[in-house]
Amino acid sequence: MPERTLVQAVRDALYEEMERDDRVCVLGQDVGLKGGVFKATEGLQQRFGAERVMDMPLAESSIAAVAQGLALEGFTPVAEMQFADYSYPAFNQIVNEIAKVRYRSNGDFSCPLVIRAPTGGGVRGALYHSQSPEAFYCHVPGLKVVLPSTPADAKGLLKAAIRDRDPVIFLEPKKLYRAERQEVAQGEAALLPLASAAVVRQGTDLTVVTYGYMRAVTMQAAAKLSPDGIEVEVIDLRTLRPWDVEACVRSIQKTGRLAIVYEANRTGGFGAEVAAELAERCFASLDAPVSRIASPDVPAMPFSPALEHAFMLNPDKVADGLRRVARY
Amino acid sequence: MPTDAEGLTKERVLEAYRTVLQARALDDRRFVLNRAGKLAFIISPRGHEVAQVGAIAALQPGRDRFCLYYRNFAAALACGFTPEELMLAAFARAADPSSGGRQTPGNFGSRRRGVVIGSSTVGPQIPKAAGIGLALQWRGEGALCYVSFGEGATSQGDFHEGLNFAAIHHCPVIFFCENNHWAISVPQALQVAGPGVAERAAAYGIPGVRVRGDDFFAVHAAVAEAAQRARSGGGPTLIEAEVLRLQSHSTDDDQRAYRDPAELAAEALQDPIPRMRDALITRGWLSPEADQAMRDDVNREVEKATEAAEAAPEPEPASLGRHVYADA
Numbered sequence: 001m002p003e004r005t006l007v008q009a010v011r012d013a014l015y016e017e018m019e020r021d022d023r024v025c026v027l028g029q030d031v032g033l034k035g036g037v038f039k040a041t042e043g044l045q046q047r048f049g050a051e052r053v054m055d056m057p058l059a060e061s062s063i064a065a066v067a068q069g070l071a072l073e074g075f076t077p078v079a080e081m082q083f084a085d086y087s088y089p090a091f092n093q094i095v096n097e098i099a100k101v102r103y104r105s106n107g108d109f110s111c112p113l114v115i116r117a118p119t120g121g122g123v124r125g126a127l128y129h130s131q132s133p134e135a136f137y138c139h140v141p142g143l144k145v146v147l148p149s150t151p152a153d154a155k156g157l158l159k160a161a162i163r164d165r166d167p168v169i170f171l172e173p174k175k176l177y178r179a180e181r182q183e184v185a186q187g188e189a190a191l192l193p194l195a196s197a198a199v200v201r202q203g204t205d206l207t208v209v210t211y212g213y214m215r216a217v218t219m220q221a222a223a224k225l226s227p228d229g230i231e232v233e234v235i236d237l238r239t240l241r242p243w244d245v246e247a248c249v250r251s252i253q254k255t256g257r258l259a260i261v262y263e264a265n266r267t268g269g270f271g272a273e274v275a276a277e278l279a280e281r282c283f284a285s286l287d288a289p290v291s292r293i294a295s296p297d298v299p300a301m302p303f304s305p306a307l308e309h310a311f312m313l314n315p316d317k318v319a320d321g322l323r324r325v326a327r328y
Numbered sequence: 329m330p331t332d333a334e335g336l337t338k339e340r341v342l343e344a345y346r347t348v349l350q351a352r353a354l355d356d357r358r359f360v361l362n363r364a365g366k367l368a369f370i371i372s373p374r375g376h377e378v379a380q381v382g383a384i385a386a387l388q389p390g391r392d393r394f395c396l397y398y399r400n401f402a403a404a405l406a407c408g409f410t411p412e413e414l415m416l417a418a419f420a421r422a423a424d425p426s427s428g429g430r431q432t433p434g435n436f437g438s439r440r441r442g443v444v445i446g447s448s449t450v451g452p453q454i455p456k457a458a459g460i461g462l463a464l465q466w467r468g469e470g471a472l473c474y475v476s477f478g479e480g481a482t483s484q485g486d487f488h489e490g491l492n493f494a495a496i497h498h499c500p501v502i503f504f505c506e507n508n509h510w511a512i513s514v515p516q517a518l519q520v521a522g523p524g525v526a527e528r529a530a531a532y533g534i535p536g537v538r539v540r541g542d543d544f545f546a547v548h549a550a551v552a553e554a555a556q557r558a559r560s561g562g563g564p565t566l567i568e569a570e571v572l573r574l575q576s577h578s579t580d581d582d583q584r585a586y587r588d589p590a591e592l593a594a595e596a597l598q599d600p601i602p603r604m605r606d607a608l609i610t611r612g613w614l615s616p617e618a619d620q621a622m623r624d625d626v627n628r629e630v631e632k633a634t635e636a637a638e639a640a641p642e643p644e645p646a647s648l649g650r651h652v653y654a655d656a
Contacts, residue, residue, distance in 0.1 A: 062489035069459020106428035165654035
C-alpha cells in the first residue's frame with residue numbers, strides 16, 4: 001500500500017470517487033489548476049476537466065448554493081471552503097437550505113453533497129485560519145459531520161461521505177495535513193463507515209473521548225501518564241454527527257472515568273454534548289465528575305507564537321487535566 | 329402582438345386567465361378562513377397574479393425548473409398545483425404535496441413538476457437556481473431554471489452571487505423580480521439604490537428588461553424571449569416586472585399602518601385582473617357572460633377544494649421525526 005499524508009489521502013479519495021462515478025464533481029476557490037491552497041485537489045482539473053473541477057468566484061454562499069443546485073439535479077458535488085472559518089458566509093445556505101431540503105419537502109427532495117473545509121489551529125493561522133466550528137454544524141439535524149485524524153481515516157471517511165445520501169460537513173485538521181505518512185488502502189478496501197468511533201489506545205483507568213488533532217495530543221498525554229500507573233483508553237470519534245455513543249459507553253463501563261479533549265473553545269463545544277450524553281447514559285458507572293479539557297473562551301487563536309501557545313492544548317496541559325480526573 | 333408564434337393561442341390565454349381567477353378566488357377564500365381563525369398564516373399574491381401566470385405560461389412546466397418564492401401562489405397554480413393541493417397546504421394537512429404540512433403555505437415544491445422546494449428566508453433560491461442552471465447546461469437538454477423573488481431580495485448578497493455566477497457560466501436561468509415596491513413596510517426608495525432592478529443586469533453583462541407586470545402579453549413576451557436565449561446557450565436574463573401589492577405583506581401585517589391611504593385607494597383601482605379581462609374582451613376572446621361563467625365555475629372549484637382540504641387529515645404526530653435523514 002502506498003504511504004500518504006492526510007492531504008494526499010483526501011486528494012486520492014476525490015480522485016478515486018471521480019473515477020468511479022462521473023456525477024462526482026469538485027468546486028471551490030483555487031481548486032483548479034492551483035490544486036487548492038493546501039493541494040487537496042492537485043491534478044484533478046488536469047485529469048477531469050474544468051467543469052468537473054470548477055474554480056468558483058470568491059463567494060462562499062454561492063459555493064454552497066451552486067453545490068446544492070447540482071445535488072438537487074442528481075450530481076454529487078464536493079465543495080471546498082478554503083478554511084472552515086470562511087464557511088460562515090455560507091451558513092444560511094448550509095443550515096437553512098441544504099440541511100433542511102429533505103425534511104421540509106417531506107422526503108420529495110434530497111441534497112447529498114459534501115462540504116470540505118480545513119479546520120483547527122496550531123499553524124500560525126491566527127484568528128481567521130484556525131477556528132474549530134464543528135459545534136455549529138453538529139447542532140443541525142439533517143447534516144452529518146465528519147472530522148478525521150489520520151490519512152487512512154480521511155480517505156475512507158471521505159469516500160463514504162461522497163457516497164452518503166445526506167449532506168456531510170467534512171472537516172480536515174490542517175495541522176495534520178502533512179504531519180505523518182501512513183499506508184493507505186486503495187479503492188473499495190479504503191472505505192470506512194461513518195458514525196463509527198475507533199478505540200485507538202486501550203486502557204483501564206480513564207476514558208478519553210477526542211477527535212481531530214487532539215487525538216495525537218491525547219496520545220502523547222496518555223504516554224506521560226503511563227509511568228504513573230494511569231492507563232488511559234483513547235477513543236477517536238471520527239464522525240461527530242451522528243456519533244458512536246455505544247463505543248464510548250462500553251469504555252466508560254470499563255474505566256469508570258471520562259474526559260473529553262477538544263480543540264474548540266470550551267463553552268458550547270461539541271465536547272459539552274458528549275459530556276452531557278455520556279453523563280446521562282453512564283451515571284451509575286462513573287467514579288468521578290465528567291471533565292472537559294478544551295481551549296479557553298477567547299474569540300479565536302491569536303497570531304503571536306506566545307499567544308498561540310497559550311491558547312492551544314498540548315500534551316502537558318492535557319496530561320494535567322487527565323491526572324486530575326484519574327486521581328479524583 | 330405575440331400570438332401563435334409563441335404558443336399563445338386563444339385557448340392557452342384563456343386557460344391562463346382562468347388560473348389568474350383561481351388564484352384570486354382561492355386567496356380571497358384563504359383570507360376569510362384566516363379571519364375566521366381556521367388558517368394560521370397566508371401570503372397573498374394579490375396584484376401579482378397576472379405577471380406570475382404570464383411568466384409561467386411562456387415556460388414548460390415538467391421540463392423546466394422553478395425556484396419560486398413565498399408570494400408565488402398564482403405561479404404555483406400555473407406550474408400545475410391544483411386548488412385542492414394549495415388548500416391542503418393552507419390547512420397544513422398531511423396531503424400537502426409541498427411539505428406535508430411542515431412549511432408555511434408559500435413554500436412550494438414538487439419534484440415531478442420541477443418546482444424546487446423553497447424555504448422562507450429571502451434570496452437563497454437565487455444562487456441555488458444558478459447551480460441548477462449549471463446542471464441543466466451540463467445535461468444539455470435545453471431545459472432552463474426560472475427563479476423569482478421580490479425587490480427586497482435584491483438587497484441580499486445572494487442576489488449578486490447568483491447573477492454573477494450564472495453570468496460567468498452562461499447558465500440557462502431566468503431571474504424574475506416581482507417589484508411591488510414594498511418589502512413589508514420598507515419602500516423601494518429605502519431598498520434599491522439607483523433607478524431599479526433591471527439596470528443591475530448591465531453590471532453582469534446580461535440583458536435586463538423592465539416590463540409592466542399588469543400586462544399579460546408584455547410579461548409573456550419578455551419571458552419567452554429570455555427562455556429562447558437561455559435554451560440556445562445565450563445565458564441568463566434579469567427581468568423586473570413592476571407590480572402592485574394590493575394586499576398587506578401577509579395576514580400578520582396591515583399596510584394601512586404605514587402606507588398613504590390615498591395611494592392605497594389609487595392602487596386598488598389598478599387591479600391587473602380587470603385589465604386582463606378587458607384586453608381579452610377587446611380581442612374578442614372573451615365575453616362578459618363567458619367571464620362570469622368562468623368565475624362561477626372557479627368559485628365552485630374553490631368551494632370544493634376548501635371543503636376537501638378542511639376535511640383532510642392532519643399529519644400524524646409520529647411522523648415528526650421522518651425525513652431528517654435518508655434512512656429515517
